[in-house]
Amino acid sequence: MATSRFIKDGGLTARMTLTMFLLGGLYVALVAVVLLYVRSLGGAVVVALVAIGIAFWQWWSSDKVAMRAMRAREVTPQEAPELHGMIDRLCALADMPKPRVGVSDMAIANAFATGRSPDRSVVCVTTGILRTLDAEELEAVLAHELSHVAHRDVLVMTVASSAGIAAGLLMRFAQFGGMGRSRNNNALPAVLVALLVSLVVYAVSFLLLRLLSRYRELSADRAGAYLTMKPAALASALQKISGEAAATPTRDLRSASALCIVPALRGGGLSGLMATHPPLQQRLEQLARIQAELSRPTG
Known part of the structure; x- marks a missing residue:
């Protein structure tokens, strides 16, 4: 179940x-x-x-490549008990192996998941996102990333x-x-x-x-929202993270990866075709539909 x-x-x-x-x-x-x-x-x-x-x-x-690119390090439950606790709960809920947990010392608020299989995966967050999001929003982002792992999106x-x-x-x-x-x-x-x-x-x-990348991001949004049953929390997190990225100088964005939950680099005139992620508005509209569906009375 x-x-x-x-x-x-x-x-x-x-x-x-x-x-x-x-x-x-x-x-x-x-x-x-x-x-x-x-x-x-x-x-x-x-x-x-x-x-x-x-x-x-x-x-x-x-x-290894993604962790090195994001200047991230693996952390133990003793070093990051709250982060590990969230991932433990989500993995139990999703009935999936727990990935390794990493933290990247970067000011930009973001998160990513990578690895060749669910047993060899890693979920990483930046110190910026830990400062930016509240507990529910962070959990929603982690559920999105765990969906990438469960669905073998890297493969x-x-x-x-x-x-x-x-x-x-x-x-x-x-x-x-x-x-x-x-x-x-x-x-x-x-x-x-x-x-x-x-x-x-x-x-x-x-x-x-x-195009495939944008599809998988929408799919991960949907799967993560249903896992936590809190699509509004993911919507709030996406808005906060996008706002942080918009306010970050472009030179500081170049070190962030396209694997992240929101695109790091701002696009130009052809950004719609070239983007690895769907437009924020499209993601918010999907989450709003899920929220309306979950809020609908049953019986």
Whole structure:
């Protein structure tokens, strides 16, 4: 019964599945182009294996890389009893393994979760968020992050990134191949085609990854809100954190990670397409609908 508290949204799941399917199609198309370009199975296998290897390394070391990027350290229950207590209660409610707990000494209010599996995950908060949020708001944020862990979002995003990694590798492969074969007029068109297709696949993959990331954030908001049964607390936390980020100088935001509960860097004119997170208003509207649903009398 407890595991069902991490509720899933069928519509969001269907859209995420479609996005993953499109990314997989891009990967297959890219491998097909490699086969045409190098005219041998070996070249396609090399590009595919290297891309998978890079993605695997990113997934395997995701917790260490993220902790290092956020200048975070693991804390014990003795060092952070209230934080551990909240995570203990939420993990018991969700019936999931307890992740490691970290604290990042950063003024910006934020939190993130990462790790290659629920058994090898870490949930980290900044000292800024500990000062900014009250207990209910912090618990709501932690529930959001634990949802990422339970749903293996790091694995999903890593697998989804393979097409973009392969496209980037093929661009380099085609560039070096083109330089080596520049005197061969017959080889030049193949090089140009490989470069063009790789560029298109990389661009489309980049946009699809951003779309998938926004879907998973909405899904984590929803799952976390139902776990705590306090969507208003998460809405309040998001508003506070977004307000803190807006007031923080841009130079101080560059050290924060896109893994966080709110995006660190402020976007430009194309921020909607490039953003890793949904607009704040969209997240608040979803939480308001959940609050109305939970407040509706039963029976």
